Amino acid sequence: SAVISQKPSRDICQRGTSLTIQCQVDSQVTMMFWYRQQPGQSLTLIATANQGSEATYESGFVIDKFPISRPNLTFSTLTVSNLSPEDSSIYLCSVGDRVPGANVLTFGAGSRLTVL
Amino acid sequence: AQSVTQPDIHITVSEGASLELRCNYSYGATPYLFWYVQSPGQGLQLLLKYFSGDTLVQGIKGFEAEFKRSQSSFNLRKPSVHWSDAAEYFCAVATGGGSQGNLIFGKGTKLSVKP
Numbered sequence: 001s002a003v004i005s006q007k008p009s010r011d012i013c014q015r016g017t018s019l020t021i022q023c024q025v026d027s028q029v030t031m032m033f034w035y036r037q038q039p040g041q042s043l044t045l046i047a048t049a050n051q052g053s054e055a056t057y058e059s060g061f062v063i064d065k066f067p068i069s070r071p072n073l074t075f076s077t078l079t080v081s082n083l084s085p086e087d088s089s090i091y092l093c094s095v096g097d098r099v100p101g102a103n104v105l106t107f108g109a110g111s112r113l114t115v116l
Numbered sequence: 117a118q119s120v121t122q123p124d125i126h127i128t129v130s131e132g133a134s135l136e137l138r139c140n141y142s143y144g145a146t147p148y149l150f151w152y153v154q155s156p157g158q159g160l161q162l163l164l165k166y167f168s169g170d171t172l173v174q175g176i177k178g179f180e181a182e183f184k185r186s187q188s189s190f191n192l193r194k195p196s197v198h199w200s201d202a203a204e205y206f207c208a209v210a211t212g213g214g215s216q217g218n219l220i221f222g223k224g225t226k227l228s229v230k231p
Contacts, residue, residue: 105219
């Protein structure tokens, strides 16, 4: 399966600023996804990062708050904008091995964000 | 709506003891089911998956899970727990249609292992 590198692994940010998280994959992948894991909660899909087009956002997530780039088949970034303490979470990049009906997802180690 | 319930937030077992982590799902069609493990500071690692066929699936690290459609369950088991199994375990169901990346995760069960 693919190997995923995420940067930064953790960061502490001030309210109102933005943080950009990078996701690098060691092979070309069609499907890349961004998940959020809030403290004590399960993972929630933020969006699908589409190469060459805008990301597809899940209900409750908007592009202005979570802009995503996908310049090629091995790299994506997620920006969390206008940070508030509620954005303190672990953000995980994942890629899919496509099988009919479902993806088997491989995850990066995550980026732990703390907003003060 | 699809959902996954892991009724146990935290479980402690002694090293060498058997383990069962519970998972119940709600999904109208044939589910695709997964168990992932997350060690501290690590990403999620796939333990095993069920798509179809034999309802008892074997995974890595000595884990297995059994799909029971009548009970809407996909419980994870291990006959003898090792200290290195201490981690958080997540059950997930794939919704299939729409976004292919949309796994619905349970809230996780944290496993502690006593020496």
